Amino acid sequence: MKHIFIINPTAGKSDQTKHIAAMVNKIFIEEAVEGTYRIEVTKGVHDATDIARHYAMSNEPVRIYSCGGDGTLNEIVNGIVHHENVELAPVPIGSGNDFVKSFGSQAMDAFLNLKELIKAPARKIDLLEVNGHFSINVINIGLDSSIAQNMVRFKRLPFISGAKAYDISVFYCFLTSIKNHFELIADGIRLPHKNYTFAVMANGQYYGGSYRAAPCSDMQDGLIDLVLIPSVSRLKILQLMNVYKRGEHLQKQYQKIVHYRQCHEVQVEAEHEINVCIDGEIKQLKNPKIIVHQQHLKLIVPSLENKTL
Numbered sequence: 001m002k003h004i005f006i007i008n009p010t011a012g013k014s015d016q017t018k019h020i021a022a023m024v025n026k027i028f029i030e031e032a033v034e035g036t037y038r039i040e041v042t043k044g045v046h047d048a049t050d051i052a053r054h055y056a057m058s059n060e061p062v063r064i065y066s067c068g069g070d071g072t073l074n075e076i077v078n079g080i081v082h083h084e085n086v087e088l089a090p091v092p093i094g095s096g097n098d099f100v101k102s103f104g105s106q107a108m109d110a111f112l113n114l115k116e117l118i119k120a121p122a123r124k125i126d127l128l129e130v131n132g133h134f135s136i137n138v139i140n141i142g143l144d145s146s147i148a149q150n151m152v153r154f155k156r157l158p159f160i161s162g163a164k165a166y167d168i169s170v171f172y173c174f175l176t177s178i179k180n181h182f183e184l185i186a187d188g189i190r191l192p193h194k195n196y197t198f199a200v201m202a203n204g205q206y207y208g209g210s211y212r213a214a215p216c217s218d219m220q221d222g223l224i225d226l227v228l229i230p231s232v233s234r235l236k237i238l239q240l241m242n243v244y245k246r247g248e249h250l251q252k253q254y255q256k257i258v259h260y261r262q263c264h265e266v267q268v269e270a271e272h273e274i275n276v277c278i279d280g281e282i283k284q285l286k287n288p289k290i291i292v293h294q295q296h297l298k299l300i301v302p303s304l305e306n307k308t309l
């Protein structure tokens, strides 16, 4: 088995390349772990996709470690998708690292323990696809995608964490448009609303620097968790925000504001191209269609308490 460590030196607050390289060298050389390894450092946007694709195309068994945040993970997923010979291990050194949060409160430490990760088994998980782009975590549209778009600006400021940047961006976007015109068709059923605050199509549970949008989402069930907030007042959004962050918005008392269902396919209809946020990265798409590929990716999952898999 080949072990490939793809490091994004710009992920998180500081460059972790030296630290990761030192740990990897120690594990493979001093502790004589079996297999060959290689460290690849990305040079720019989408480089991780190209590097991952290169190894995936070899058709040899390979374990790719995504050393970065959710953006790097998404880029690697798009490079390895459909390649059975590849296993993917997230090493969460980004700012938000929302994807691994679905695996419970111990997840961050467990995925950062490279020695354990190298030996951990693979589990098959679902992937979402929207107009040819793949998502391992969450796809969202409406107010949410504007928030993600603006968050990038705030998160690079000193002393602003991924979670804080998201909160600041929420308030910024809150002052601009909160009414988004689009219609949704879920598994062939046209939903009644024509305006939404936002819509979330989830595989994982968390996004936006730790908002637990889809607390019931299971990455192996072959289903999209669809969480919808039709157009509501600013006051209602404010009232809901902390509830939404904690993942308590699917409780009965919020049913008038929050709509939730599980489905296999979501068609979005809008007059123009709309901003679609795919694992935190924005793409402008015309009538995006979201589908699920059941257990389509081999994910390395370390031993965890409170895990969902």
Ligand SMILES: Nc1ncnc2c1ncn2[C@@H]1O[C@H](COP(=O)(O)OP(=O)(O)OP(=O)(O)O)[C@@H](O)[C@H]1O
Pocket (backbone or CB within 6 Å): 008, 009, 010, 011, 012, 013, 042, 043, 044, 045, 046, 047, 068, 069, 070, 071, 072, 073, 075, 093, 094, 095, 096, 097, 098, 162, 280
């Ligand atoms: N060498 C590089 N120079 C500049 N940008 C890079 C480089 N390598 C990767 N990138 C870009 O960095 C962006 C951010 O990466 P990533 O999302 O992994 O980190 P993050 O933003 O700190 O974490 P999170 O998304 O979890 O908050 C990605 O869009 C990726 O394309």
